Amino acid sequence: MPIIYWEKLESVAIITMDNDENRHNPDFADAFNALLTSIQEDTSVTAVILTSKSPKFWSLGIDVDWIGVQMQNQSFENIKGFMYGMNAVFRKLLLFPVPVIAAINGHAFGNGAILACACDFRFMKADRGYFCFPEVDLGIPFLPGMIEIIKKSIPYYKLNELKLTGKRAGADELHVHHVIEKASPDADALMADVLLFARGFNKKRGIFAEHKRRLHKHIVNTMEHEDPKFIEPMFLFVSD
Numbered sequence: 001m002p003i004i005y006w007e008k009l010e011s012v013a014i015i016t017m018d019n020d021e022n023r024h025n026p027d028f029a030d031a032f033n034a035l036l037t038s039i040q041e042d043t044s045v046t047a048v049i050l051t052s053k054s055p056k057f058w059s060l061g062i063d064v065d066w067i068g069v070q071m072q073n074q075s076f077e078n079i080k081g082f083m084y085g086m087n088a089v090f091r092k093l094l095l096f097p098v099p100v101i102a103a104i105n106g107h108a109f110g111n112g113a114i115l116a117c118a119c120d121f122r123f124m125k126a127d128r129g130y131f132c133f134p135e136v137d138l139g140i141p142f143l144p145g146m147i148e149i150i151k152k153s154i155p156y157y158k159l160n161e162l163k164l165t166g167k168r169a170g171a172d173e174l175h176v177h178h179v180i181e182k183a184s185p186d187a188d189a190l191m192a193d194v195l196l197f198a199r200g201f202n203k204k205r206g207i208f209a210e211h212k213r214r215l216h217k218h219i220v221n222t223m224e225h226e227d228p229k230f231i232e233p234m235f236l237f238v239s240d
Helices: 026-041 064-072 076-095 111-118 144-151 156-165 171-176 187-199 205-215 217-225
Strands: 004-009 012-017 047-052 057-059 100-104 107-109 121-125 182-184
Touching: 004 026, 012 026, 012 187, 026 076, 047 057, 047 187, 057 111, 064 076, 076 111, 076 144, 076 205, 076 217, 100 111, 100 187, 107 111, 111 144, 121 171, 121 187, 144 156, 144 217, 171 182, 182 187, 205 217
Parallel strands: 012 047, 047 100, 057 107, 100 121, 121 182
Antiparallel strands: 004 012
């Protein structure tokens, strides 16, 4: 069974993460990158929805068990390759030539929350699920590119609160602060709302892509030029 797959409903591509907590590791990054390439090649697609098969988890971010094994074995090149692989996913989402909409139907923590921020728009169900950056309690500083990604999606005052406190925010709170487009009452309403929104898009790919290239140029530059300064020396954790 694939950990992530896509299907098309009329002109909307629906990506489904299907690995329970949808943790990020090399398999996830490789599969996601290949899937996005496949969708982009289908020129009849006018919008993309990103959701989860799990009713509880949208994505809990980095696979800490995998990272732990790599650290124990001192397999630092594997970790570096994974970090660059996830940056490739973020970059593709930032520059994708049609709207990418996160349908957050469960918890989105850490790198999972950043993945949601890399999308163009976000919807979230209100009856279950939190959005959280727990890195401040885990000793994991954001890469510069990650910071730029979430700055595009969260007002600075709210980002400052979420990032420095590690607090959990629900859909209603996120809607008040314009992090998401809508707090849908439940999972069925969420998909109905997201599909209605997605079907409202039929922009020409050329102009839509150019808007995103210019809008997100600074984020891509940061990932390409600033992130390696922390990835290469493995300055990814702070122990004190």
